[in-house]
Amino acid sequence: MLSFMTTPGFAELDALPTEELRERAFAKARDKHDVRFFWSVFKHLPDADEAAGLDGAPNSIGPTVDEAVALWRELEGRDLGEQEPLLRAAFIDYLSR
DSSP states (O other): OOOOOOOOOHHHHHTSOHHHHHHHHHHHHHHHTOHHHHHHHHTTSTTHHHHHTOOSSOOTTOOOHHHHHHHHHHHTTSOOGGGHHHHHHHHHHHHHO
């Protein structure tokens, strides 16, 4: 019997807590080596620029997925504040693709 992976629908994803969405989106991005996704998320985190020394774009040498995950760990546990709805939408959008 073949098992097909299906992309979860919006309602299913929207019912998940933000942290679960983040974990799933980050796992997908790690598997795809999608550094752009990580940096698009980070630019919306409160205090991310100061924590990472970011100027709105990945560094000129080229960021890695490992650097992105390390940055998230540094920022983890901080209140997402007003950015949480935007981040949830980004995670849901990424997981829906």
